[in-house]
Amino acid sequence: MxxxxxxxxxxxxxxxxxxxxxxxxxxxxxxxxxxxxxxxxxxxxxxxxxxxxxxxxxxxxxxxxxxxxxxxxxxxxxxxxxxxxxxxxxxxxxxxxxxxxxxxxxxxxxxxxxxxxxxxxxxxxxxxxxxxxxxxxxxxxxxxxxxxxxxxxxxxxxxxxxWDHVTSLMPAAPKFEPLINFAGSVTRFPFVKSWHNDTKLQVFSQYDEKNLNERVSYQGWLPDNEILRHLNRGFGLVWSENTKNQFEREYSKINLSYKLSTYLASGLPVIVNQGISNQKFIEDNNIGIVVPSLSEVDQRVKNITKAQYNDMAENVKRVGYLIRQGxxxxxxxxxxxxxxxxx
CATH class of the missing domain: 3.40.50.2000 (Glycogen Phosphorylase B;)
Known part of the structure; x- marks a missing residue:
């Protein structure tokens, strides 16, 4: 008042x-x-x-x-x-x-x-x-x-x-591993179904169809604190695609991704599509990798050393604290x- x-x-x-x-x-x-x-x-x-x-x-x-x-x-x-x-x-x-x-x-x-x-x-x-x-x-x-x-x-x-992602969870340091985590609807983000990269993709979403892709692991939808605990290794992926009636890629250039803050709150370095609205923030704070296409993800992940990953994770730790506290x-x-x- x-x-x-x-x-x-x-x-x-x-x-x-x-x-x-x-x-x-x-x-x-x-x-x-x-x-x-x-x-x-x-x-x-x-x-x-x-x-x-x-x-x-x-x-x-x-x-x-x-x-x-x-x-x-x-x-x-x-x-x-x-x-x-x-x-x-x-x-x-x-x-x-x-x-x-x-x-x-x-x-x-x-x-x-x-x-x-x-x-x-x-x-x-x-x-x-x-x-x-x-x-x-x-x-x-x-x-x-x-x-x-x-x-x-x-x-x-x-x-x-x-975005913030307020939680009392205190995440441990993430594990360096060639794994990509994605929290998002398979229907809204069709690249999940056609994932062909060597790097494994772990998806947190409801998915009723039979999974025929051994490179993709479906974990189902999880409540907030539970998914934050599961996001403890590899990278978090923020990716947008244009679909019928929804120009997600263009929209990502002016809007904010809530899942980006979910990954950062959990302590994960991120991989994001080039042009995302907060690309400069990610680059300036060295908290992730920016790539123009999914075809480059494998090479970028393979080229990251454990020391570089841990350096990004340490930067994420600082940003994540601010996000978790609102x-x-x-x-x-x-x-x-x-x-x-x-x-």
Whole structure:
């Protein structure tokens, strides 16, 4: 709570519920909210439901209930998208703007029109929504530039740079081994099925089909702390491919990968595709290998010495500590509050 002249200014943050326990979108918002609560923010719960079963009036009533703890002159950080659709997000933001003196910051996790080709028609509505905020939190400078090219007029922008992955786990030093770990859907990342590299691939994902590739080992989906314990040798892979309706490779240049922080939190050096939005951070901190194609992975892994691997692992240890403690999220939330209160 912040005392400002004769007004009591309270801070709030939205948080989604009701999705699958393996939903990265929900996991990320829940994590940000827990960090925000440690800084004194109040939580506004938003539940995923089929909003098209409601009339606009019924949706407004739901939103009124969600915002029961919000008052005039408060600060609200809205994590978007809510995944209840652009119609819900518009009604939610517009309701907030009806409070006198309210200040809104939008924390962009994903931009749906840039994720899916057939949703690009929503781009202008998304930009209009972002422009209603006082401050915007974006994944990267590249994302800020892309949104400005689409019509964003916001000047108060906070760059996220990296996800946190808050956990009490204290990982041991990883084992140097020619093994690549990948946490991601086989359907969304089809390269897994056609993996032909000499280096073995260990996949943490649900997979019902029979595995005919001896170079790939499927471990199934594991809860958070369990997967972090399993990520204790080799490298963590962050890789994007373009598929029908989803230009993952292009999107990775402006967005952030949550799995990158999962690997770093567990202590693993990483292998990432060239062009990823935080490539410079990875290179500057010597915490992984950047390659232009999967065909180069084998040679790069074979050329790494144990001493070089341990050096990267030691650097990951330092970055991983910050990630596990939520320091990147704390910084962007504090920077956002500074911008809002100086507006």
């Amino acid at each position: 912040i005392v400002r002249k004769d007004k009591i200014l309270r801070t709030h943050i939205t948080n989604i519920y009701g999705q699958s326990s393996s939903s990265t979108a929900m996991i990320a918002q829940n994590m940000v909210t827990e960090v925000a609560k440690s800084l004194g923010f109040n939580e506004i719960g938003i539940y995923s439901y089929p909003i098209h079963t409601d009339t606009p009036q019924e949706i407004r009533k739901r939103i009124d209930g969600m915002l029961a703890g919000v008052s005039a002159h408060d600060v609200v950080i809205v994590q978007l998208p809510s995944w209840n659709g652009i119609e819900f997000d518009e009604l939610f933001i517009n309701k907030l703007l009806s409070y006198p003196g309210i200040k809104i910051a939008v924390f962009i996790h994903d931009v749906v029109p840039l994720m899916f080709e057939n949703n690009y028609y929503l781009m202008q509505r998304s930009i209009n929504l972002y422009n209603k905020a006082v401050t915007l939190i974006v994944p990267s400078k590249a994302m800020a530039n892309r949104l400005k090219s689409e019509g964003l007029v916001m000047d108060h922008i906070v760059i996220q740079q990296l 320091y990147f999220t704390k910084k962007i939330l504090i920077d956002t509050m500074h911008q809002i209160l100086s507006y």
